[in-house]
Amino acid sequence: MDTERFERGKKQLEMMSGAGVDAMLDNLEGIAPDLTRYTVEFPYGDVLGRPGLDLKSRQVATVAALTALGNAPVQLNAHISMALNVGCTREEIVETITQMAVYAGFPAALNGMAVAKDVFAARDRKGLR
Amino acid sequence: MDTERFERGKKQLEMMSGAGVDAMLDNLEGIAPDLTRYTVEFPYGDVLGRPGLDLKSRQVATVAALTALGNAPVQLNAHISMALNVGCTREEIVETITQMAVYAGFPAALNGMAVAKDVFAARDRKGLR
Amino acid sequence: MDTERFERGKKQLEMMSGAGVDAMLDNLEGIAPDLTRYTVEFPYGDVLGRPGLDLKSRQVATVAALTALGNAPVQLNAHISMALNVGCTREEIVETITQMAVYAGFPAALNGMAVAKDVFAARDRKGLR
Amino acid sequence: MDTERFERGKKQLEMMSGAGVDAMLDNLEGIAPDLTRYTVEFPYGDVLGRPGLDLKSRQVATVAALTALGNAPVQLNAHISMALNVGCTREEIVETITQMAVYAGFPAALNGMAVAKDVFAARDRKGLR
C-alpha cells in the first residue's frame, strides 16, 4: 500500500470535509476497500492538493461538473459542503449552479440547485455558514 | 427585440473574446438568427456578467463542465480562450482539466487537454499569453 | 427586471401547467430567485411560445430529450403532464418514450415509462385525461 | 432471419430516407451484418412505423433527443434529412433544435444547429426542400 499518498489524501479530505473521514471510509470498505483507498489516494492525495489552482476554484470546478453531468447528487452534495468549508460563499455556489443552465440546460441547473438547498438547510441546522 | 439585454451581452462577449463578435454572430444567423440572439442575450447578457462570482471563476466552471460533458469541443476551445482572456493562467486551465479525470474519467480529461493544447498553440502563433 | 418577458413566461407556464405557478416559483426562490426568474423568462417567455412549431410537438421534443438524457425525472414528470395539458394523448407520450429505446437505449426508455406511469396514475386520481 | 420485420423495416427506411438503402446497409455489413440487420428490423421495422404517433412527430422526437445527447452528429444529420422527407419544415427543425438550448444547454443546441446547417446546404445543392 502506498502509505504516503493515502495519508496525504486523508489529511486533504479531512481538511476539506471538516470532519474525520472514517465514516466515509467505512461505507464501502466492506465490499470495495480498494476503490475506497483509491478515492482517498488519487482525488485527494494526488489532485486536489496540487498547486496551480486554488482550492476554492477547484471546488467551483467540481460543483460545475457534477451539476452539468447531473447523475451524482450524493457527490454534488458532499462537494458543495466542501466548497463552503474551503471558503466559497453560498452566493458563489448559487452562481456556479445557475451558470450551468447555460451549458447543460435548465433541468441540470434546477436539480443542482435543489441539492444546494438541502446542503444549505443542513448547514443551517448545524450552525455552519 | 430586447435591445438592452442584447447590447449588454454583445459587450460582455466582446470583452471576453477580445474581438468583434460579428463573425460569430454571422455564422448561424442565416438559418437560426434567434438562437444566435438568445446566445448573446442569455449566457452573455444575463448570466456571465452577474456579480457574486468573479469572471475567472466563471470560466473555470465552464471549462470544467464542458470537459466533463465531453461533447462540445468547439465551445470548450472558445471558452478556454476566453478564460485566458479574462485572467486565468494556462496552468489554471491545465489544472481544471486535469481535475476532471477524477470526476468524469480520464478520456474526458485527455480529450479536454487536447483541446487546450490546440488553443495554446494557436495563441502562441498570435503572441497571446 | 425584464417585466414583459417574465409576465409572458408566467402566462405560458400557467397555460401549460394548468395551474397557478406560485408554488413552483416559491420553491427555489429563497435561495436562487434569479434562476427561478430565468426559468420563467427564457424557456417559457422566449422559447415555448414561439411560432414555427406547435406546442404539442414542442412537448414531444422535450419528453423525448428528457427521456434520452435520463437524469431529470422531476422535470420529465412535469413535462409529461404539460404535454397532456396542451393536447398530447397518453398514447403519444407512450410512443415517444418507447421510441427512445432506439436512440438512447432500453434503460432510458424503461425509466422514462416509469415516470409516465406515475403521471398517468396521479392524473387518474384527479380525473384528468 | 426474420424476413418480415426486415422487409417492413427496409420499406420504412427507404420511404423515410427517400432513396435505396443498400449503401447504408453495405457500410457496416462487412464487419457487423447483424447490427446492420437489427438497425433495419427494430427501429424501422418495429418502432418508426407504429401508429399512435405521426411520423413527423417521431422525427421531431429523434432530432430533439440526438441534439440533446450531442454525441451522434452523423445520425442527427440523417434524421434531420428524414424529418424533412416526411413533411417537417426547415423551420420546425430549427425550432426543435433551438428548444434544446433550454433542456440540454446552448452548446448542444449550437452544435445541433451546425448539423442542420450542413443538411440544409446539402439539400439546397440537390434541389430538395
Next chain:
Amino acid sequence: MDTERFERGKKQLEMMSGAGVDAMLDNLEGIAPDLTRYTVEFPYGDVLGRPGLDLKSRQVATVAALTALGNAPVQLNAHISMALNVGCTREEIVETITQMAVYAGFPAALNGMAVAKDVFAARDRKGLR
C-alpha cells in the same frame, strides 16, 4: 406478434434472472405492453443469447456500461444480479465497477458500487452467492 423471438427472449430472461418473469412483464404492461414486449424480444431474444461472446462477458459489458452512464440504477441492480446468476463472482463485479473510476470518473464508480452493495446484501438475505 413475433412469438418465436418473444418465447426465446422469455427463456433467456428467466435463465438469467433465475425466476419467472411475469412480475417484471406485468409492471409496465398496463401502460406500455409493446415496450415490455420489445424488451423481451430484442435484448433477450435477439442479443444476449448470441454466440460470439460468452454470457459472463456480456454481463461484465452491461455492468460496465450502466455504471459509466450512471443514470439507470434500477437496471444496474438487475444486471449485477443476473451477472452473478450466470457465473460472475462478486469480485469480478467489484473489479468491473472499480475500473469505471478510470473511464467515467469516481462518482460513477462509487454510485455503481453502492448499487452492488445493495445487491450483495439482498442476495445474502436470500442465501444466494
Next chain:
Amino acid sequence: MDTERFERGKKQLEMMSGAGVDAMLDNLEGIAPDLTRYTVEFPYGDVLGRPGLDLKSRQVATVAALTALGNAPVQLNAHISMALNVGCTREEIVETITQMAVYAGFPAALNGMAVAKDVFAARDRKGLR
C-alpha cells in the same frame, strides 16, 4: 514521483498496446506532464493489472463503457486495439459493441462499430489479427 507505480503502469501499458509508449507519453507531456503521468500510474499502474478480473474481460468492460458514453472515439480506438492485443477476438469486440445498442441506443452502437471498422482495417494493413 511515485516511481514504482509509474514503472508498473508503463509495463502494463506497453504489454497491452504492444509497443513502446513514448509517443503516447510525449503527446501531452509538453503541456500536461502530470496528467500524462497519472494516466500511466492510476489506470495502468493501479487498476488494469489487478487480479480478480482477467484482462480480456477488463477490455470488454472498457470497450462497452466507451461505446456507451460515445464521446471518446480516440480512446475507444486505442482500447479496441488493446483488447485484440490481450486476446479478445474481433468477433468479441463486434458482439460487445452490438450489445450496446440495447443499453445506450443504436447511434452509440453504430458509432462504436465505425471505430472498430477503422481499427480492424488498420490492423489488416499491419498484418495484425
